[in-house]
Amino acid sequence: MSEKEHKVSRRQFLTYTLTGVGGFMAAGMLMPMARFALDPALQAGGDTDFIRVTSVDDLTEEPQRFNFTIEQEDAWYTSDVDRVAWVYREGDEIVALSPVCTHLGCTVNWEGNEDYPEQFYCPCHFGRFEKDGTNVPNTPPTRPLDVYEMEIRDGDLYLGRTVQR
Amino acid sequence: MLQKIYDWVDERLDITPMWRDIADHEVPEHVNPAHHFSAFVYCFGGLTFFVTVIQILSGMFLAMYYVPDIVNAYESVYYLQNEVTFGVIVRGMHHWGASLVIVMMFLHTLRVFFTGSYKKPRELNWVVGVLIFFVMLGLGFTGYLLPWDMKAYFATVVGLEIAEAVPVVGTFAKTLLAGGEIIGAQTLTRFYAIHVFFLPGALLGLLGAHFYMIRKQGISGPL
Numbered sequence: 001m002s003e004k005e006h007k008v009s010r011r012q013f014l015t016y017t018l019t020g021v022g023g024f025m026a027a028g029m030l031m032p033m034a035r036f037a038l039d040p041a042l043q044a045g046g047d048t049d050f051i052r053v054t055s056v057d058d059l060t061e062e063p064q065r066f067n068f069t070i071e072q073e074d075a076w077y078t079s080d081v082d083r084v085a086w087v088y089r090e091g092d093e094i095v096a097l098s099p100v101c102t103h104l105g106c107t108v109n110w111e112g113n114e115d116y117p118e119q120f121y122c123p124c125h126f127g128r129f130e131k132d133g134t135n136v137p138n139t140p141p142t143r144p145l146d147v148y149e150m151e152i153r154d155g156d157l158y159l160g161r162t163v164q165r
Numbered sequence: 166m167l168q169k170i171y172d173w174v175d176e177r178l179d180i181t182p183m184w185r186d187i188a189d190h191e192v193p194e195h196v197n198p199a200h201h202f203s204a205f206v207y208c209f210g211g212l213t214f215f216v217t218v219i220q221i222l223s224g225m226f227l228a229m230y231y232v233p234d235i236v237n238a239y240e241s242v243y244y245l246q247n248e249v250t251f252g253v254i255v256r257g258m259h260h261w262g263a264s265l266v267i268v269m270m271f272l273h274t275l276r277v278f279f280t281g282s283y284k285k286p287r288e289l290n291w292v293v294g295v296l297i298f299f300v301m302l303g304l305g306f307t308g309y310l311l312p313w314d315m316k317a318y319f320a321t322v323v324g325l326e327i328a329e330a331v332p333v334v335g336t337f338a339k340t341l342l343a344g345g346e347i348i349g350a351q352t353l354t355r356f357y358a359i360h361v362f363f364l365p366g367a368l369l370g371l372l373g374a375h376f377y378m379i380r381k382q383g384i385s386g387p388l
């Protein structure tokens with residue numbers, strides 16, 4: 001390559017340096033604010049404690065609704081929030097389902113519609129789930145109900161986070 | 166690439182004359198620090214505006230986390246400063262910038278004073294400048310209460326007692342500013358609204374007038 005092709009005029013040189021320096025300074029000013037605003041989206045999810053929900057002896061083959069309370073930390077605001085689980089046992093196995101509809105987040109009820117016995121029913125857009133949480137085909141939800149992580153200590157059932165299946 | 170986008174828009178909307186009219190003027194020699202170094206005093210107005218832009222930007226971002234409520238205000242400021250990434254920096258920009266803008270404004274005023282630029286035909290712009298000065302003081306006063314800590318609270322107690330000392334209308338002015346008899350919940354929400362909506366609105370209007378007059382009258386001549 002010859003010298004000629006690389007000729008940069010004084011004007012060009014000034015434009016490049018000034019835009020470069022100016023851009024660097026603007027970035028230094030704007031970057032902290034952008035990162036500050038993005039923070040909630042970049043924060044790792046916190047751990048959840050396991051909370052005692054019921055004694056294992058009280059569980060039946062029929063899903064039962066259990067209410068329990070977790071301590072929720074929401075930025076500078078800590079509060080007790082109610083949680084719901086639909087829990088039943090099948091032989092030795094215990095299943096604890098989240099009541100949050102996998103369509104758009106409304107709340108499902110066991111046998112919430114008398115036309116659909118033995119199913120979970122969502123009133124918002126008529127979503128349905130089998131007893132084990134699998135979504136009924138041709139209703140709006142596209143995946144099974146989430147399940148709670150669980151632990152059994154001294155005959156008591158403890159529930160933690162919900163996980164997708 | 167950028168040049169192509171610019172040309173495409175310019176071909177349709179003819180934007181070149183618009184920005185040239187606003188931005189493309191020769192800097193007179195007596196105002197250009199490259200000719201006379203002492204001319205840097207002419208930069209103070211622009212620097213005041215620069216810090217104001219930083220105040221507005223950082224303030225908008227602070228408002229994403231801040232709540233103007235006496236129970237949560239302090240906690241939210243604590244959270245945004247200590248838990249949110251770069252919170253110290255963004256709050257620091259707003260906190261130190263609030264003082265810096267006053268310093269810059271003062272230096273700019275000194276330059277205008279000692280170059281005699283307030284004289285005919287620029288008297289009105291001096292008046293607008295003084296109004297901007299009061300709006301800035303108002304922003305500093307109302308913003309200072311927002312963190313709702315001891316310093317904030319007692320600074321406002323003192324400030325409102327000063328307002329109360331005004332003859333005849335003092336008590337009325339104090340109650341109006343505090344939003345009642347106590348300096349509390351209603352004072353905080355009121356100061357917040359004044360700080361983030363009323364005064365910035367007034368400020369932008371005044372700055373518009375300020376810059377329009379400069380554009381119209383040009384910079385004042387050499388001494």
Ligand code: HEM
Pocket residue numbers: 217220221222223224225227228231242256259260262263264266301302304305306308309310311312360361365
């Ligand atoms: C649109 C413009 C603005 C918005 C949206 C805004 C917003 C805020 C918010 C949310 C706070 C509370 C957070 C904190 O204290 O760290 C605050 C505090 C404050 N603001 Fe502003 N502000 C603006 C402009 C200004 C300007 C122009 C000034 C100064 C002349 C100013 C002076 C202050 C002061 C002194 C504080 C207390 C800061 C501290 O103690 O850390 N603000 N502002």
Ligand code: FES
Pocket residue numbers: 101102103104105106122123124125126127140141
């Ligand atoms: S939210 Fe449950 S069916 Fe739509």
